[in-house]
Amino acid sequence: MDAEIAIIGAGVVGLALAQQLAGTRQVAVIDRNAGYGYETSSHNSGVVHAGIYYPTGSLKHTLCLEGNALTYEWCGAHSVRINRLGKLIIAVDGTDLDALDAVAGQAASNEVGAIERIADPARLRELEPSVRSVAALWSGSSGVVDQLGLMASFAAAATERGAWIALKHDVTAIERAEGGFRLTMRGPDGEETTVTAETLINSAGHGAPAIAHMLGYPLDGDDRTPRLRQAVNKGRYYDIVTPEKARAIRHLVYPVPEHAKGGLGVHVTLDIDGLVHLGPDTEWLDDSTVLDYRADGTRRAAFHAAASRYLPSLLEDDLAPGQVGYRPKLQAPGGPQADFLIWRDGPYVHLGGIESPGMTAALAIARHVQQLL
Template identity: 40%
Template sequence: MAESVGAVVIGAGAVGLACARALARRGIETVVVEAHTAIGQETSSRNSEVIHAGLYYPAGSLKARLCVAGRQLLYRFCADYGVAHQRCGKLIVATSAAQVGELEAIRAKAEANGVTDLRQLTAAEAQALEPALYCHGALLSPSTGIIDSHGLMLALLGDAERQGASLALGSPVIEGWASRDGLTLTVGQGGDAMELAPRLVINAAGLYAPRVASRLTGYGAEHLPPVHFAKGNYYSLSGRAPFSRLIYPVPEPGGLGVHLTLDLGGQARFGPDVEWLPDQGVAADPATFDYRVDPARAERFYGEVRRYWPDLPDHALAPAYSGVRPKINGPDQPAADFSLQGPETHGIPGLLHLYGIESPGLTSCLALAELACERLGLEQGVAPAGATQ
């Protein structure tokens, strides 16, 4: 017999843990199932750890709305729960006269998204803030910050558990059945596998989300999104950087360019670049991804970084780490929005898939969790009829 439970969240990254917390705070018995033996082993811990302000995304998009709302929620959460963070600000820099006009376009897009604190700076004003910087002009984003992503996930998990949620590590979803009559999941490995019969399922498996969805009998394959993956490589700087703020060039196709970010200890790192992985569709197994960073790719970084930091020394960049973004658009297509696919699309009550949750997913995690609950018909503090309390 399958064990009845109020909700199952698949994936213990930042978004999955935020969803579990949101469900548990509504009084719903919630189990988080995670294939790995620790939380946040993929995209959530292999990124720039930046709290984004919400500058670049199309007005009205989920990325724009959830980034702006999520940033405010995240700063409040960090203050309330003691998560290490710093509102350090960032400069978006035009490294040629031709790019100055792009800064104005970014500012207009940001204002349409509700970001009203940007300041346009001349080159002299930007260099007065960061003397080592070279630019023709810049935008100052004071709301941008950095965060300890693992500390965030531990705080999310801790609060979810205080509300009654539980975490099952080493528990991949092996298969499942989904219909209008209910949901059943088989999770675990070998003899430790168990069957769960949740009223609600949120698939927040990140890189694995389409693969997990494809294992649900009764969920039509026509509802699976396009599946692409883009690897981003990071390089660390030997020695201390002469910057106190994050430095971003204007965006490039597929990402935000090779930018300089700082960790909470002041150490600088550069990246990510955009390295599209071979397309394998839903058959791709993220467990086989090669996260090694090729030292030779740093050669391109030097040229990119020297556009805004001409004094970057030779041989100063060392391979640091890489991450992979779950994409639902290909390399020659416009960037896709977040996709929250619920019963209105696939017809299965209580089932919600989160697809394409890349940047700004970390910033948006708390707002994403609230929207996920809303899409499942949950109001604040109210459990659905029949959900296990």
Template identity: 30%
Template structure:
């Protein structure tokens, strides 16, 4: 029986551990924090994406479609909340109609179920009575969940199948040893047949331990949310999204009715000053310096500086953030945004030429498989990503 080490106790690592342990592999998950889901998995929008945006045929498109179904089935089987609150992607003016048409085209090719184009404002208002817009696409099966609870339930399956989940075990060394891999943490040494790295914001750092290429590097992008006052959550039935800027991999500030009925507004996308920098005060000189001296830094800055200034200003100055949100709900008052809630930091991979990687990316270095880019919708896609990695990279080890 193959022994497999997994680095990272977010939803992707734990989904892989579950898939492997259910096939009889001996699995050990190494997680540096004292709890699971402490980074992206526990700090996201909780949306189960239906696959509207992704380039048809890409891994994101195919694994999101499969992953959505698997997450729904998993939640049903475990009695976890899964609410299809539906999503409207709204064009506020005519300049956004072409980009909206492209989303509709992609959604159709990606097989988004029951997608509808809406050009009738009255119909728009039936779905979201307070929204302003001239057209939209509606995805009724876009849902919300609690990814941290899902990860915990997956972890219970891993333990029940005999797998180990070791919290507080930061992997600091990966070394080849006669075709196997020695996994070192400050408190343990293991020799395993295969390793899968699902280390999110640290994936490039862990990849370097085994001699993988430094590219793509991780560029941490923080997403900040504001909470809507409880007495004003009636302004939003489900989800209201802008038409995203196709040059950028993020979706723009939106409204989401979460699985526990709160409504949050966000996330924006600002460069974080540390890989795990959840506010402006968390600053790592090392992380910032490494980003600045990356060859892609200046090409990226040159291309996106306007958007960067806009996002950073809205992060620091509430009225600017409020203005972005009010575009979609004119009745919204600044005081309706009561406080910032916990932010998340996205692990976005970028290459040496400054390009932000759009699709999921996997690297293989001998017996070590590294997920180099698993940003949104990787939570939605997690169970499908696990199946994909097993089939394409690990089929022998899992046998």
């Protein structure tokens, strides 16, 4: 065997896995793109989530909580830029108060630390002078991280521990071989090469169902296979480009969530460089969609309408189209929320539906998979 463990996918999760498993095992990471994290891991909000919204005891809840602490610790130790700037979940008016209470209840049930209910108008104004709200929940463990820096630090740690990372290699076929797997990959010049591994971890994000299909798993599941089929949910961002309006935002600001639509509602995030983004919105697409990461300027009026509910001075002209990301969803359109799927079948591990909070949870997912193995 060429490697003890092959990981398909050099996104934030595949790289977190690689640094966790390398050292004691020979690890190979394979990715079809020319650099790591070119897909979902570099097209997200960069928020280090606190673990508030997810059903208590779900993997999203437990791995987010654990991953939040691990991410701050890792970034401190590896000089990755991270800012624990805090987040406000706001009730814009009285009609949001029940939903805010529900979020507060979920945060308590999930034992999320550093949560405070704020209803004092002076305090709300002091925290976010340009935001309209009648009450809010403060989350002190929420922050933002340099996503690319985080992935670079995982890749460096993995290679220092002896892992190799093969970019520009698209896995096109997999056979079960004696003692493991034989992967066929198409390289940058179209040539085919093979690599063998005892254990295979499918951390291919949007590509995960296709990899499982190569192994013969039924995507809609059967009595021994969970449902592996994923839908795609597009999230667009618009950036607040008027300097004084952008500078007025000091924290992450989220209206109460819209789980049924597949997202958290159009919210305000500051990234690690201090730029201010609105979004992402939600649009269900089917799993055959070709992912186009170009900025999409078709929704300015809708973003303005959603955000001006709590940013009353915002004008459409303050907004410019920003990045686009795609959520890999096990949740069916309009269906109940789905948890992360981390499924082991002998020497095969499948990671499915690794949408938000997957970046926050990456280090905890890596530990979880190590225990599974």
